[in-house]
Amino acid sequence: GHGAGPRDDKFIIFDEAWTREHKATQVRLVAESDVAVGELNEVMDAEDALRRASESGLSAVVVGVKARPPVVRLVDLQKMRDREKQRREAAREEADAKANLKEKGMRFKANISDHDFATKERKMVEFLEKGFKLVVDISSTGRIKRQKPNGVRELITKVEETLQGNYSEKKVMGNPNFRATVHFTPILKKPEPRAEPKAAPKAEVEPRAAEEPAEPQKEQG
Structure with missing residues (x-):
């Protein structure tokens, strides 16, 4: 085999074709705490992993092809791509700033x-x-x-x-x-993220104590 399942950009997608090609009966399914399924790190049958992946609504990518069993990570591909794009743009902006x-x-x-x-x-x-x-x-x-x-x-x-x-x-x-x-x-200053305007705290008005008429003093006899 050519050692990879279908590639999505630079990710190897974990699917039935990949498990057949690599004769993978078991995989270690992992996920970071910041994705929908929460933190995960367990060895399971490849079929179960495929089912878990499709139920999760996340993408399953092979991150440890040579590991025994192979390591499959559940990721939010869109979020990963966005992060990667932001990182590339920031690096490019910094390089431009330095060049100028x-x-x-x-x-x-x-x-x-x-x-x-x-x-x-x-x-x-x-x-x-x-x-x-x-x-x-x-x-x-x-x-x-x-x-x-x-x-x-x-x-x-x-x-x-x-x-x-x-x-x-x-x-x-x-x-x-x-x-x-x-x-x-x-040291190039990074542009400050725009802060949301905060609502001004309401001034608390203390209720003024009602003035009570002073009691007439009794004359001491």
Whole structure:
């Protein structure tokens, strides 16, 4: 046999033809708790599994062809397809957003003073917060290299640590001994899901206590 029942996109559908082809007399029928039948994980005759599947109104797909007995999962195919589609769309949107980012560049010599670094640090954080892609160019010269042999490497680490939490990914290019560029991708903000307008809570008005006439005081004699 060719090892698969009818395929629906990338799912192998569990049906009579599949059980015949694979001579499957028993299967393990499983389901997640989020589908109509609730959580399920039991071994049963293939016939019973076919009946259970058709009664459930769900799709039965083979997920463990090589397992003994084979594993069949009851799934809501439409829901799975929708989820997969949403995931693909979200990934595509994110890739597009990253591709369209504008860049801001910063140049450093490996022997930059702490004071100058602090000034540039604020700028770098600001660029990333505003959604720019940040490209940091770090270079050394023969003279600097004699003073600070690992200057470029050390500064790359310092920049990464400084920007920790402000970028989603980074890529180091070039030669960390002489000159390197570090590309930082900002954290892209996901669009907020629209909140349903909440009904304003009703102000509770306390009933005012009815004013009782004060009792006339008896004169003490």
